[in-house]
Amino acid sequence: MHSYRTTSIQKVFTYIGLAGLAVIIIAGFGASIFKSTGLFLGLGLISTGVIGYTFSSYSGLPAGIKNNGIWYRSLTSRGIVAWVVGVVLTAFYIILYFYPEHLEGLIRLFDPLSEGLSGKKASQWFVYGVLYTLAIVLFGIKFIIKYKHSKYQKYRTYSVLFFQTIFAFLIPEIMARLNGDLPYYDLKSIWPLNYYLFDGNYLDGFLKSGNIGTALLIFGILSTLIITPILTYKFGKRWYCSWVCGCGGLAETAGDPFRQLSDKSLRAWKLERWMIHLILVWVFISTVGVVYSYLLQAPESYFVGPKTFIVGISLLFSLVVGLILWKRRNWLAKDAQSSAIAIGSVVLLLLGFFFFSQSDRVLFIPSYQIRSAYGFFIGSIFSGVIGTGFYPILGNRVWCRFGCPMAAILGIQQKLFSKFKISTNGGQCISCGNCSAYCEMGIDVRAYAQREEPIKRASCVGCGICSAVCPRGVLRLES
Amino acid sequence: MDEKIVIIGNGIAGSTLALQLAEKGTASVTLISDESSYFFSRTALMYVYMGHLTKEQLEPVSRESWDQSPIQRVKAQVLSISPEDKELSFRTSEEDVKQLSYDRLVIATGSKPAFYDWKGQEAEGVLGLYHLSDLDRLEKWAPNASACPEAVVIGGGLIGIELCEMLLSRQIKTTLIIRENFFWSSHLPESDAQFVEKHLHLHRLNLIKEDELQEINEDENGHVSSVQTKKGETISCRLVGITTGVRPNIEFLRDSGLDIDKGLLVDEHLKTSDPSIYAIGDCAQLRNPLPNRLAIEPVWYTGKLMGETLAQTFSGEPIKYNPGVWYNSAKFFDLEYQTYGKVSPKALKPKSEQHFHWETDDKAVTLAYNETSGVFLGINTFGIRLNHKIISSWIEDQIEVEKVVFRLEEAHFDPEFSNRYYKQIKHAFVQNH
Numbered sequence: 001m002h003s004y005r006t007t008s009i010q011k012v013f014t015y016i017g018l019a020g021l022a023v024i025i026i027a028g029f030g031a032s033i034f035k036s037t038g039l040f041l042g043l044g045l046i047s048t049g050v051i052g053y054t055f056s057s058y059s060g061l062p063a064g065i066k067n068n069g070i071w072y073r074s075l076t077s078r079g080i081v082a083w084v085v086g087v088v089l090t091a092f093y094i095i096l097y098f099y100p101e102h103l104e105g106l107i108r109l110f111d112p113l114s115e116g117l118s119g120k121k122a123s124q125w126f127v128y129g130v131l132y133t134l135a136i137v138l139f140g141i142k143f144i145i146k147y148k149h150s151k152y153q154k155y156r157t158y159s160v161l162f163f164q165t166i167f168a169f170l171i172p173e174i175m176a177r178l179n180g181d182l183p184y185y186d187l188k189s190i191w192p193l194n195y196y197l198f199d200g201n202y203l204d205g206f207l208k209s210g211n212i213g214t215a216l217l218i219f220g221i222l223s224t225l226i227i228t229p230i231l232t233y234k235f236g237k238r239w240y241c242s243w244v245c246g247c248g249g250l251a252e253t254a255g256d257p258f259r260q261l262s263d264k265s266l267r268a269w270k271l272e273r274w275m276i277h278l279i280l281v282w283v284f285i286s287t288v289g290v291v292y293s294y295l296l297q298a299p300e301s302y303f304v305g306p307k308t309f310i311v312g313i314s315l316l317f318s319l320v321v322g323l324i325l326w327k328r329r330n331w332l333a334k335d336a337q338s339s340a341i342a343i344g345s346v347v348l349l350l351l352g353f354f355f356f357s358q359s360d361r362v363l364f365i366p367s368y369q370i371r372s373a374y375g376f377f378i379g380s381i382f383s384g385v386i387g388t389g390f391y392p393i394l395g396n397r398v399w400c401r402f403g404c405p406m407a408a409i410l411g412i413q414q415k416l417f418s419k420f421k422i423s424t425n426g427g428q429c430i431s432c433g434n435c436s437a438y439c440e441m442g443i444d445v446r447a448y449a450q451r452e453e454p455i456k457r458a459s460c461v462g463c464g465i466c467s468a469v470c471p472r473g474v475l476r477l478e479s
Numbered sequence: 480m481d482e483k484i485v486i487i488g489n490g491i492a493g494s495t496l497a498l499q500l501a502e503k504g505t506a507s508v509t510l511i512s513d514e515s516s517y518f519f520s521r522t523a524l525m526y527v528y529m530g531h532l533t534k535e536q537l538e539p540v541s542r543e544s545w546d547q548s549p550i551q552r553v554k555a556q557v558l559s560i561s562p563e564d565k566e567l568s569f570r571t572s573e574e575d576v577k578q579l580s581y582d583r584l585v586i587a588t589g590s591k592p593a594f595y596d597w598k599g600q601e602a603e604g605v606l607g608l609y610h611l612s613d614l615d616r617l618e619k620w621a622p623n624a625s626a627c628p629e630a631v632v633i634g635g636g637l638i639g640i641e642l643c644e645m646l647l648s649r650q651i652k653t654t655l656i657i658r659e660n661f662f663w664s665s666h667l668p669e670s671d672a673q674f675v676e677k678h679l680h681l682h683r684l685n686l687i688k689e690d691e692l693q694e695i696n697e698d699e700n701g702h703v704s705s706v707q708t709k710k711g712e713t714i715s716c717r718l719v720g721i722t723t724g725v726r727p728n729i730e731f732l733r734d735s736g737l738d739i740d741k742g743l744l745v746d747e748h749l750k751t752s753d754p755s756i757y758a759i760g761d762c763a764q765l766r767n768p769l770p771n772r773l774a775i776e777p778v779w780y781t782g783k784l785m786g787e788t789l790a791q792t793f794s795g796e797p798i799k800y801n802p803g804v805w806y807n808s809a810k811f812f813d814l815e816y817q818t819y820g821k822v823s824p825k826a827l828k829p830k831s832e833q834h835f836h837w838e839t840d841d842k843a844v845t846l847a848y849n850e851t852s853g854v855f856l857g858i859n860t861f862g863i864r865l866n867h868k869i870i871s872s873w874i875e876d877q878i879e880v881e882k883v884v885f886r887l888e889e890a891h892f893d894p895e896f897s898n899r900y901y902k903q904i905k906h907a908f909v910q911n912h
Contacts (some may be wrong), residue, residue: 471810
């Protein structure tokens with residue numbers, strides 16, 4: 001058989017990492033042998049394992065693409081190891097999300113760290129946050145060493161590391177320490193990703209926290225309506241998806257060995273377009289519904305009444321969709337136009353329900369139920385459990401591609417008015433297929449390159465790996 | 480009734496033609512291949528052995544779209560053609576010989592590795608790297624370093640270096656034997672060849688220069704045990720890769736009456752000596768090669784371009800084959816190479832052609848120009864990507880080399896944030912001139 005096996009040094013570091021995991025599990029079950037040092041011993045061993053594995057894999061080798069043997073290894077070619085890792089990770093997430101009482105020992109293990117940061121005891125979300133951030137940091141270092149020849153790859157990984165550790169992890173903890181009433185707020189998380197931002201208790205939290213709270217709320221609204229389109233116009237959706245976003249961050253670092261597993265079939269592409277846009281509709285309607293019901297409770301207390309709110313939102317929505325359809329009528333494909341009209345009409349119909357029923361119900365379902373169903377199925381199950389647990393089976397960007405409503409909005413912007421594209425270099429393409437194989441979003445890059453056409457796809461997150469793996473210098477990201 | 484077009488060979492030339500004809504929909508198209516049921520990228524065979532790609536990922540057009548297209552695909556070996564009857568005979572896997580008639584026939588059978596009648600070349604463990612089945616044989620003979628601790632590759636062209644990279648990726652100790660004094664100096668100026676060689680050493684390739692294969696020795700099982708070179712060196716090995724070039728794959732046409740030299744001779748419309756028979760891709764030889772281009776050019780894009788040209792001609796608007804300014808690219812391990820126009824190797828360099836060479840540790844550029852007129856002739860780059868269209872237009876417009884050096888940044892095609900070396904290149908050029 002082939003000889004792309006792990007070397008003995010790599011194996012040693014794998015065992016060190018697994019030993020770290022074992023320490024945490026044993027300590028998590030309440031065994032007292034490690035006392036309070038269990039957490040730091042465990043995380044330390046895991047870090048040593050990953051970093052040691054990285055150096056034993058890449059040190060001494062000339063800089064370049066390191067994809068040897070990917071399709072021969074069980075973990076990266078949907079073999080038995082891949083299934084075991086996928087199932088274990090998914091099971092862990094399910095327990096952590098929905099049955100944290102079974103992980104009480106593990107969560108208590110994180111108390112010293114949590115108390116040091118925010119002064120509070122650790123929650124299941126703190127544990128999730130620490131492990132998530134640690135994964136991005138460790139595998140980010142691995143990624144940087146693996147792609148040491150590419151400044152684009154290195155810079156965007158520095159960026160992702162920065163936003164995850166500072167914005168997603170440290171700042172919210174410190175803010176909680178400074179102002180206990182302030183809701184958890186990850187500044188880089190933008191609606192519709194933080195679909196909970198406009199929930200009643202969040203709005204209350206912001207509005208009660210004085211100027212900081214109001215400023216944060218306004219910043220949240222501005223991020224969605226102003227900042228996002230401007231940055232996407234200038235750089236493409238990559239400014240968010242592969243430079244800032246935490247989901248993208250994990251996908252690009254811990255998920256890097258699985259990018260070749262994305263489904264490239266036409267069927268997958270059709271499914272992707274329907275799913276991602278319907279999820280966008282879902283989050284939009286549920287957010288509008290939640291705000292509407294908030295306003296209905298005290299119609300006179302805010303500067304905008306419930307009726308004005310619904311009318312305003314409907315007009316804004318119609319304006320945006322109408323403008324898109326009219327401005328781009330010449331080159332938007334027929335099926336894209338008809339889908340946009342169909343989806344737009346459904347949205348207006350649903351908004352009409354709110355208006356005429358004078359209640360926050362859509363088809364007799366209260367909007368808080370639509371909102372909590374979204375939180376459960378999309379926010380937790382899809383983004384948190386399937387999106388990360390199934391990397392070794394479905395590829396590393398399943399959530400980003402099929403589920404993320406933020407990616408949907410940025411994708412529409414990228415397709416319609418961004419300067420971003422991937423240029424192809426004349427006749428140099430040899431149709432080898434590396435670009436398509438390593439596209440984590442399942443784009444058939446080769447199909448464009450061999451026709452010498454630029455690539456302008458809504459789903460492209462601009463990770464730049466197609467350009468890196470191309471042996472003939474054919475692809476260049478531009479904006 | 481629709482015109483009946485039969486294409487032999489489903490490589491880049493044949494498949495491009497078939498797909499474009501099918502799109503136009505005016506003829507019935509039959510595509511015959513004995514190698515594979517679906518068109519694949521031959522240039523990427525190496526990535527399957529190295530585990531970067533699966534076999535199916537080599538296929539540029541999905542199986543689904545082939546199955547839905549009106550093109551009739553036949554997996555069979557063509558045995559002979561008879562131009563008088565407009566008929567060919569072929570054999571499928573069922574072993575029975577059948578006849579097929581055509582209105583127009585296109586030969587797109589590509590090349591095959593050139594073997595030079597060495598003693599022992601039929602032994603187990605000797606192969607070229609061209610055919611899909613070579614991949615299976617390589618996997619059988621050189622699956623890992625314990626079954627095949629050592630390998631020898633003969634001939635240092637682009638395929639030879641790919642085979643070395645493949646074998647080294649599985650920790651097989653690999654020796655490359657070349658005739659030239661520097662790697663690929665039959666094609667590269669010496670400064671470039673030396674620069675590439677430095678990179679080959681980084682990858683622990685054992686390079687034997689200015690020597691040739693004498694004979695291949697077998698063990699008692701008929702398997703390769705060692706090779707002997709002309710200079711008398713014996714190198715033990717379990718695998719011998721023969722990559723001493725390719726030749727047109729047209730054996731089966733020897734008795735067809737068609738005009739044949741090294742390849743199947745064609746005019747500028749890619750027509751052979753028979754008005755109903757055409758040849759495209761590696762097997763075609765132009766009777767009148769275009770300036771600064773060869774009569775046979777076994778590269779990917781010329782096959783593609785010939786397929787496109789012929790599709791146009793068949794649709795009733797005949798055009799001449801015109802590949803424009805020569806270009807190509809390759810990758811030597813991690814070192815990307817691009818070439819545009821004419822940068823002659825030492826042996827072929829006319830007196831009037833001057834070179835300017837610049838290099839750092841891992842980047843190099845060589846510009847060729849006419850000594851008296853200063854006109855820019857071509858450029859080689861290593862580790863630097865340039866824009867094909869811009870460089871080609873500079874060569875076509877015959878602009879002066881000085882202008883090229885000063886405007887080189889306009890042709891920048893490296894990824895964002897890459898180091899730019901254009902100032903250094905300009906500076907070095909000015910100091911030299």
